[in-house]
Amino acid sequence: MTATPTHSFSRLAKAALFGGLFFVGATQSIAQAPTTITVQVNKPVAPVPKNMFGLFFEDINFAADGGLYPELVKNKSFETDDKLIGWKAIKGGSALTEYIVLSEQPISKSNTHYLRLTARTNSPDAGLTNEGFRGMGVKQGEDYNFSVYARRGPGSISGLTVTLEDEKGQALAQTKVGGLTNEWKQYTGVLRPSATSGKAHLKITVEGAGTADLDVVSVFPKDTWMKRPNGLRTDLVQLLKDMKPGFLRFPGGCIVEGRTLAQRYQWKETIGDVNSRASLINRWNTEFTHRYTPDYYQSFGLGFFEYFQLAEDLGAEPLPILNIGMACQFNSAEQAPLSATTPGGPSAVVTGAEAHNHADDIDLDTFIQDALDLVEFANGPVTSPWGAKRAAMGHPAPFNLKMIGAGNEQWGPQYIERYKPFVKALKAKYPNIQLVASSGPDPGDERFKFATAQFRELKADLIDEHYYAKPEWFRQNVGRYDNYPRTGPKIFAGEYAAQSVAIASPKTRIPGIAPFLRLHL
Structure with missing residues (x-):
């Protein structure tokens, strides 16, 4: 058979081709006269970037401890709150x-x-x-x-x-x-x-x-990926690698935020000697009554060094998500005060924060410094303080970090006022690092509209949109991006799932490892 550069698809065939993703039905097309669409495969309109498709990892449903990270002993160091769990x-x-x-x-x-x-x-x-x-x-x-x-x-x-x-x-x-x-x-x-x-x-x-x-x-x-002493499960890493992801988003997800700032994910606590990494309560342990898991803690045997190493093994770009001074707004909504040098002053503490001690009086500068240090840990020379720590863990070459998520799923004016100095400091020292900004938990409510307008005005690099909705919503929104502007921020589809009821209901599917898209518009 000789291949030709031109192929034709009827509307029915097109519906079948995309039906698995968008649930486009073919029933209506049967009653209509077929329409011919000509596709010239040797003349692509635009190149598809390698990182168009990637993976999102969050330690949920025992995705890390008890899953990808193959330590078999639960609570091996007796560091959990209840001490003898397991x-x-x-x-x-x-x-x-x-x-x-x-x-x-x-x-x-x-x-x-x-x-x-x-x-x-x-x-x-x-x-x-x-x-x-x-x-x-x-x-x-x-x-x-x-x-x-x-x-x-x-x-x-x-x-x-x-x-x-x-x-x-x-x-x-x-x-x-x-x-x-x-x-x-x-x-x-x-x-x-x-x-x-x-x-x-x-x-x-x-x-x-x-x-x-x-x-x-x-x-x-003993059998781990790449035969590493603190390696990951060979079978699961191979499955991820076979998906050929362009990027790996980690470590979450709401894991990043924590119920309070004291329970947030702190990347510096997850590197170095594995035996010296302090465990932390997993925010998903008692979040939902129908998924009550009080023994769910994070050992951090799978920490930021291992995440970067995994991305490298997969041939994917690392995309770490960092806390931007805000605990989960569905929980305590605790917020770190703005630093003294930030417009608005250190007194800008809002909803929920009065009930806590602001995580030992840290302010936004702490979170900004964590981000700056992370870039040095990932990309810095071995002569730099954090680059030396990376080298000491066995990876003197840089990880070539290009993107950072500024918060996970935050919203509102308080997020914007923390995002601005966060981005300003990162861009001043590392102008080539791209920042992914959050548009909130809903892709169409007032929080989303406010954030999108703000980030377009601020000329953000990428805007993260999350979608948890009924299958019908995805069908109705097949043309969602048709009218988006082709200039300004690009869209990153950081989380999505089709569900029949409501977010986190007993019938909702909550992934641990899931595929996500980066959309170049």
Whole structure:
């Protein structure tokens, strides 16, 4: 067959071609005379940029911990508010007289909690189990690296027995560590399951009687993407790579904002030694009664360095989203005061902020400096302070950051007055960095209209539009961009989902990893 540069499609065929995306029906076209559309494939009207299509990642529905990040132990460092989430004492055992989370003489200043076990007698029941993330998925014959920091207290405890068990309590793999001393030391071993299980759990018991302290308990698959020690799940990264995304938007989403500013995502807390990264409550843990997940915390084993590395592995441009001094406006609506040098003064604190302490009296300058430091971390030379931190983590070459999201899904005059100095400072030091501005949570309400008008006047680089609506809305808005101006800000479709009821209802689909579009108009 010889290909020709000209193809014709009837209206019916065109409807079928796009029906999967916009739900365009073909019923009406059947009753009409077909219309011929001629497409000259050798004469494209405009080139399609590589980053037209990309991915958005947010730690929701265990997308990071328990998902893309393959650590199997939940609450491995005992740093969550409820301390022993994920852990249970072995049932029926009376040898274990105490298990408690303490903070005296921890392994580091940033990892301040650890678990103390006290056993009355030497017994195979003197210990605890960890459930993992709704169970631990392990494969027969695969190696899993076990590690733990431990020290011995009073008594005769000499070591630990570490076992992977299936949901019936049958042993799948076992290793022992010994030689405990009265100083913190890391101990390692390898677990190789004899069978595959999707609901395995970890069992740790002490050998001897007395007291032992444990911290940073880890079971990590040896088979990771690119064979990295703190690598990601090979199968999931391959699926993402096969999608050939042009960009990767991370780490959210409302994760960026936090319910309060104190619970916001702080990228500087997610880099460096994995064992020293403090965990944080995941804002999605108790947000919805029908998706109540009180044990949902972020370990930040998947942090900003790993996100940048993932984008590079996917061949995608990194698009980090940064907090702009505003907590989620659907929650506390807390806002950091404007800095003393900002027009409007430091007293510009509005809705919801009076109920909080402004996250230890930080102001907008803190958030601006975080953004400036992020660019240096991503692109700076190894001789710069933050470029040196990147190099120390194993990546001396820059990540070639080009875009930053200025906030996630904020709206109103308070957002605009924080956006202006944020952008001014970024552009003054890094004029080539593009900023993505938020138009709010609804693509047509008064908040959207206000933001769009403001950002067109400010000549923003890109405006982020989010769409969560019924399928009919998407069908009705097929021509949404036909009348948009072809000059000024470009459009970034940062989040969208078709849903039959309302946002975040029990019938709503909430993605963890989803495809999104960047529209060049």
